[in-house]
Amino acid sequence: MCGKGAKLVLFATGKCPFSCFYCPISEERRGREQAFANERPIVNLEDLMEEALTMRALGAGVTGGEPLASSATFKFVSFLRENLGERFHIHLYTRVTEAKKLEKAYEAGVDEVRFHFVDPSPALDFSWSVGAEIPVIPGWKKALKNYILFLDRLEVEFVNLNELEFSDANFLELEKRGFKRKGELDSGVAGSEELALELLKWAEEEGLGISLHYCSARTKTEVQLVERYRRTARNIARSYERITDEGTIVVGIVGRSKEVIEKLRKIGCRFEIVGDEIRTSPECVLELGKGKIVEYWPTFDRKPVEVTPVG
Numbered sequence: 001m002c003g004k005g006a007k008l009v010l011f012a013t014g015k016c017p018f019s020c021f022y023c024p025i026s027e028e029r030r031g032r033e034q035a036f037a038n039e040r041p042i043v044n045l046e047d048l049m050e051e052a053l054t055m056r057a058l059g060a061g062v063t064g065g066e067p068l069a070s071s072a073t074f075k076f077v078s079f080l081r082e083n084l085g086e087r088f089h090i091h092l093y094t095r096v097t098e099a100k101k102l103e104k105a106y107e108a109g110v111d112e113v114r115f116h117f118v119d120p121s122p123a124l125d126f127s128w129s130v131g132a133e134i135p136v137i138p139g140w141k142k143a144l145k146n147y148i149l150f151l152d153r154l155e156v157e158f159v160n161l162n163e164l165e166f167s168d169a170n171f172l173e174l175e176k177r178g179f180k181r182k183g184e185l186d187s188g189v190a191g192s193e194e195l196a197l198e199l200l201k202w203a204e205e206e207g208l209g210i211s212l213h214y215c216s217a218r219t220k221t222e223v224q225l226v227e228r229y230r231r232t233a234r235n236i237a238r239s240y241e242r243i244t245d246e247g248t249i250v251v252g253i254v255g256r257s258k259e260v261i262e263k264l265r266k267i268g269c270r271f272e273i274v275g276d277e278i279r280t281s282p283e284c285v286l287e288l289g290k291g292k293i294v295e296y297w298p299t300f301d302r303k304p305v306e307v308t309p310v311g
Contacts, residue, residue: 005227
């Protein structure tokens with residue numbers, strides 16, 4: 001589902017009692033009791049449903065902050081479960097091992113829980129999928145192997161290994177510890193991918209029963225995110241708009257006038273009148289020789305990527 005861009009990202013809360021030095025959460029979200037469905041702020045449950053329907057979500061990943069630090073998480077999960085059915089797959093990331101909170105998450109409708117460098121034993125009492133998701137930190141090979149072996153002995157189902165990556169929020173902390181970017185245009189940390197591949201090979205050679213998966217930083221941005229944008233764009237783009245390979249939408253906009261309307265009809269262009277604007281295809285604006293071409297993200301706020309004046 002992630003590879004198809006079919007999972008809604010439910011950022012349940014920015015609050016978190018932990019202080020991971022590599023945390024990538026932005027300063028705008030960190031520590032705040034504000035939830036987001038993808039990029040859409042959740043003011044009420046209708047916002048959550050609208051985003052799920054807009055992207056035709058097949059599931060949701062509940063993240064934060066620490067999702068189990070907020071009671072709103074259980075409300076969000078229950079709402080999705082009740083309205084989108086049993087086939088809607090919900091996984092949750094957490095470091096919390098308190099049995100009561102895990103039980104509430106399970107009863108709300110979480111299908112799969114992914115732990116982060118903690119003992120997941122309390123979660124094994126419930127009939128959901130239990131795994132771990134951890135960053136691959138260069139220099140932590142022994143610790144990572146020991147954790148994987150520990151999880152294997154518990155018969156935990158899987159471990160997702162994520163490439164450690166730089167973000168605006170963690171850049172100084174990673175740099176302070178001597179980590180480097182592996183490339184000028186790549187957010188991945190040098191040495192993280194190599195260690196991840198080494199761990200995969202080691203687990204296979206050891207014959208471990210636990211499944212290991214690796215996800216690179218570029219997979220998240222160039223596959224998961226782009227596919228989610230494409231999926232949403234196909235659902236919301238007007239017939240006259242164009243969807244790019246990156247999942248953005250391109251539209252032509254020109255000022256409203258009787259003359260423009262007549263000309264668009266004459267050259268056979270589809271268009272729509274919105275207030276003082278006429279929206280049509282980029283090709284038709286170019287043929288008119290005036291107006292602008294706007295490329296925007298298929299997000300709730302239709303944030304522009306680029307605006308090109310014509311004429």
